[in-house]
Amino acid sequence: MKLTVLGSGTSVPHPDRASSAHWLQTSNGSLLLDISADAAHRMAQERLDWPNLDAIWVSHFHLDHFGGLPTFLFGTKWAPQTQSRTKPLRIFGPEGLKRITRTISDSNNYSLLEQPFPIEIVEVAPSTEFEILPRVIAQTFKTPHTDESMAVRLNTHAPKSFVYTSDTGFSENLASFANQVDLLLMECSFRRNKPVEKHLELADAMKLAKMCGAHRVVLTHLYPEWDGIDLEAEARELWSGETIAAFDGLQLEF
Ligand SMILES: [Zn+2]
Ligand SMILES: [Zn+2]
Secondary structure: OEEEEEEOOOOOOOOOOOOOEEEEEEOOEEEEEEEOOOHHHHHHHOOOOHHHOOEEEOOOOOHHHHOHHHHHHHHHHHOHHHOOOOOOEEEEEOOOHHHHHHHHHHOOOOOOOOOOOOEEEEEOOOOOEEEEEOOEEEEEEEOOOOOOOEEEEEEOOOOOEEEEOOOOOOOHHHHHHOOOOOEEEEEOOEOOOOOOOOOOEHHHHHHHHHHHOOOEEEEEOOOHHHOOOOHHHHHHOOOOOEEEEOOOOOEEEO
């Protein structure tokens, strides 16, 4: 699998960090993990094969994770690169995904679900399993962030596993969910003294890394307060494993 970080930032506009979007290339297809308003152009910038994207995971409906879905679908509806596409695009996310997408589409006769190719919107519940890509089973976990927010875990037939927490507060059950994962893509919104419980600060993130025994951790969803701070050095003081600070354009094979 290969991870490309498209957006390592948050809802706060930033000169170097786009809002949440991460591309996962597997031997069974491509998966976009969250689709911020920046995602479509970031995919193009990274020369990724966005016209043939297989699946999208929407972790929750905060607009720094979801706001790019209408604009991406508006793009695929009209772009020359997608007019001859026939394979479906599958969009997975929490309950309400169909309603909110249709509501945006109907607000101005955008007809976003009428595409040159089939669109399949699949609502998934927490603590369930489903096939997110052919022969790639995903599991969901209810995170303490919003009513609908979820983390996702992929277990491929290869001996590699992956967890994307998206936005979350601290939860011991999240560590169990991510048990022994090969790559843990985790939010680390704040450095310390987090202003809200529904996000992680570095000490929370490193505690989760230690508890779950992750082989490698990538920290993303970084607020501007991380600017100029050596996140990886601070992480090493709290956990001896490998921690990588995400940046836009980071590519990782695992
Ligand atoms: Zn967010
Ligand atoms: Zn959020």
